[in-house]
Amino acid sequence: MAEAAPAIVLDKVNKWYGAMHVLRDITMNVDQKERVVVCGPSGSGKSTMIRCINRLEQHQQGRIVVDGTELTDDVRALDTIRREVGMVFQSFNLFPHLTILQNCTLAPISVRKMPKAEAEELAMDFLRKVKIPEQANKYPGQLSGGQQQRVAIARALCMKPKIMLFDEPTSALDPEMIKEVLDTMVSLAESGMTMVCVTHEMGFARMVADRVVFMDRGEIVESGTPTRMFEDPQTDRLKLFLSQILRGH
Amino acid sequence: MTPPASIAIAEAGPAPTRERPPASVYGPFAWVRANLFNGIFSTIVTLVLGVAIAWALYGFLKWGVANAIWSVPTTATGALDPTACRAAHGTGACWAAINDKWRFMLFGRFPYDQQWRAGICIALFIGLFYVSSDRRFWRKELAYIWAATLAVIFTLMWGGVFGLSYVPQDEWGGLPITLILATFGLALAFPLSVLVALGRRSTALPAVKTLCIVYVELIRGVPLIALLFMANVMFPLFMPVGLNPDKLLRAQVAIILFAAAYLAEVVRGGLQALPKGQAEAADALGLTYWQKTLKITLPQALRLVIPPLVNTFIGFFKDTSLVLTIGILDLLTASKTAMADPVWQGVSTEIYIVVAMVYVAFCYTMSSYSRSIERKLDRARNR
Ligand SMILES: Nc1ncnc2c1ncn2[C@@H]1O[C@H](COP(=O)(O)OP(=O)(O)O)[C@@H](O)[C@H]1O
Ligand SMILES: [Mg+2]
Numbered sequence: 313m314a315e316a317a318p319a320i321v322l323d324k325v326n327k328w329y330g331a332m333h334v335l336r337d338i339t340m341n342v343d344q345k346e347r348v349v350v351c352g353p354s355g356s357g358k359s360t361m362i363r364c365i366n367r368l369e370q371h372q373q374g375r376i377v378v379d380g381t382e383l384t385d386d387v388r389a390l391d392t393i394r395r396e397v398g399m400v401f402q403s404f405n406l407f408p409h410l411t412i413l414q415n416c417t418l419a420p421i422s423v424r425k426m427p428k429a430e431a432e433e434l435a436m437d438f439l440r441k442v443k444i445p446e447q448a449n450k451y452p453g454q455l456s457g458g459q460q461q462r463v464a465i466a467r468a469l470c471m472k473p474k475i476m477l478f479d480e481p482t483s484a485l486d487p488e489m490i491k492e493v494l495d496t497m498v499s500l501a502e503s504g505m506t507m508v509c510v511t512h513e514m515g516f517a518r519m520v521a522d523r524v525v526f527m528d529r530g531e532i533v534e535s536g537t538p539t540r541m542f543e544d545p546q547t548d549r550l551k552l553f554l555s556q557i558l559r560g561h
Numbered sequence: 562m563t564p565p566a567s568i569a570i571a572e573a574g575p576a577p578t579r580e581r582p583p584a585s586v587y588g589p590f591a592w593v594r595a596n597l598f599n600g601i602f603s604t605i606v607t608l609v610l611g612v613a614i615a616w617a618l619y620g621f622l623k624w625g626v627a628n629a630i631w632s633v634p635t636t637a638t639g640a641l642d643p644t645a646c647r648a649a650h651g652t653g654a655c656w657a658a659i660n661d662k663w664r665f666m667l668f669g670r671f672p673y674d675q676q677w678r679a680g681i682c683i684a685l686f687i688g689l690f691y692v693s694s695d696r697r698f699w700r701k702e703l704a705y706i707w708a709a710t711l712a713v714i715f716t717l718m719w720g721g722v723f724g725l726s727y728v729p730q731d732e733w734g735g736l737p738i739t740l741i742l743a744t745f746g747l748a749l750a751f752p753l754s755v756l757v758a759l760g761r762r763s764t765a766l767p768a769v770k771t772l773c774i775v776y777v778e779l780i781r782g783v784p785l786i787a788l789l790f791m792a793n794v795m796f797p798l799f800m801p802v803g804l805n806p807d808k809l810l811r812a813q814v815a816i817i818l819f820a821a822a823y824l825a826e827v828v829r830g831g832l833q834a835l836p837k838g839q840a841e842a843a844d845a846l847g848l849t850y851w852q853k854t855l856k857i858t859l860p861q862a863l864r865l866v867i868p869p870l871v872n873t874f875i876g877f878f879k880d881t882s883l884v885l886t887i888g889i890l891d892l893l894t895a896s897k898t899a900m901a902d903p904v905w906q907g908v909s910t911e912i913y914i915v916v917a918m919v920y921v922a923f924c925y926t927m928s929s930y931s932r933s934i935e936r937k938l939d940r941a942r943n944r
């Protein structure tokens with residue numbers, strides 16, 4: 313029973329910024345080990361939705377259940393969820409005053425109370441997986457954008473999360489660095505991680521996504537498998553969006 | 562040139578065959594030409610300023626060294642005879658007055674034969690600053706060192722134990738007073754200011770936030786002198802009878818509260834300047850509020866505001882001299898009192914110069930220390 317329960321449940325979630333309605337009745341389930349790609353025009357509420365899942369933003373109506381725990385004002389529930397959900401940001405957000413290794417070990421040591429040696433071993437494991445173990449003692453400012461984003465992924469993985477959220481992880485990168493980050497994400501997907509990923513990288517979506525969700529103006533307009541969504545869009549809004557994306561590329 | 566330096570340059574430079582750039586772009590002559598005689602306008606400015614500086618220096622040396630009176634004879638009665646100083650007034654400095662008065666300037670009315678105790682206190686303070694400035698000592702033990710040193714300092718100042726004679730607090734004076742007020746003022750105001758800055762940014766505790774805003778705005782809206790007067794006159798009215806904290810403590814509390822309000826705004830500026838993503842990344846990793854604050858936001862914010870922070874520190878070090886308004890004899894007030902000695906009538910510039918030099922020594926040390934810290938932190942990050 314617990315095995316079958318969805319990893320994330322969004323049930324009629326609504327959110328306003330002042331008078332602006334940014335999330336409208338968002339209803340979506342993400343199953344365990346499912347990989348969901350979220351796309352949509354800028355300002356459509358993708359970031360807001362994904363940030364509601366680990367409560368960087370608060371929703372005002374509806375229910376969000378993550379890994380069996382409902383998101384409420386209860387601080388303990390919040391702590392539990394943040395421990396189980398990793399997040400990667402568009403702007404990396406590494407801690408510039410800490411070394412790469414310290415960036416990775418900080419949360420395991422302070423949140424999971426892991427002994428320092430064990431945390432460092434774990435961090436080096438993940439840094440090897442993202443292929444930059446040799447940078448461990450440098451500071452973020454000394455790394456390229458692609459390397460920083462891979463460190464950010466390793467940092468999130470060090471908490472051994474059950475779910476990973478990505479908010480446009482490649483949008484701030486120079487073109488030649490996008491591939492190295494996407495490769496990292498592909499291998500993460502292959503390892504069976506539950507992932508929700510906001511991205512416009514259609515190649516990535518085709519390769520790893522079980523489902524693509526298209527958002528526009530705060531609503532989920534259409535969703536389906538990548539092939540179905542990209543080859544046979546049902547709504548005019550998605551058709552328009554795809555034509556713009558393709559023209560842009 | 563020493564061999565290691567030449568090796569280092571050869572390794573670092575792009576062209577290992579040439580050991581150093583040619584003299585036309587490197588070395589003192591090139592520096593002078595590039596910075597002082599770089600075009601007609603710059604040459605004129607350099608010459609005019611050079612003449613002005615030389616002229617001022619000449620005047621000062623004539624007054625302060627060539628025509629100065631370094632000592633005066635003692636009369637038959639054992640008193641000093643200042644006639645020579647009076648004669649030189651206006652043309653030569655009277656350093657003999659400093660020679661006679663330096664102990665009063667430095668220690669105020671502290672009993673003359675006990676002034677070695679106050680002297681040790683000054684040395685202890687300086688030693689404490691020196692130890693605290695070294696990053697190797699930034700450990701828990703430093704707190705014990707502080708506690709122990711301050712205990713020794715107050716034992717020496719007060720006495721009444723270990724065979725030391727009791728010295729009431731209103732006989733303390735001079736540099737120890739300045740150091741006590743500044744050290745306690747900043748050491749306690751700084752942590753308080755961090756709490757106030759955090760409180761003012763708190764979204765979860767609106768009551769705390771309001772309290773912090775009211776505190777900062779009220780204190781900042783009042784001149785320090787007024788606050789010192791109030792602390793001196795009004796504080797005792799609110800205290801239960803018989804419990805009347807001494808004047809120095811009252812001034813100290815006023816200075817702490819005043820400094821904390823200013824420092825809080827500096828710290829808040831640093832917190833504000835951090836990109837929001839830093840706090841969000843910490844939240845997303847599951848760090849608690851205090852873990853996030855102590856490990857992520859505060860260290861970065863404080864690093865950003867080292868220059869304005871030290872600026873405020875320096876300002877308050879000097880502002881402690883305002884305690885003269887409530888009759889506490891700090892370094893400046895003690896020195897002004899020394900000027901009132903009828904023997905040394907008319908000798909004030911000399912005394913002010915010496916006092917200024919003491920203040921400059923402390924403030925300059927603070928500012929160069931802050932620059933060295935900034936350099937070190939920069940180097941650690943952008944190597
Ligand atoms: N903190 C905020 N305050 C007010 N409006 C916001 C805030 N964050 C986002 N918005 C608005 O909410 C809408 C959705 O934003 P966002 O979720 O960032 O869109 P997306 O990620 O799809 O580009 C946009 O119109 C944006 O301007
Ligand atoms: Mg976005």
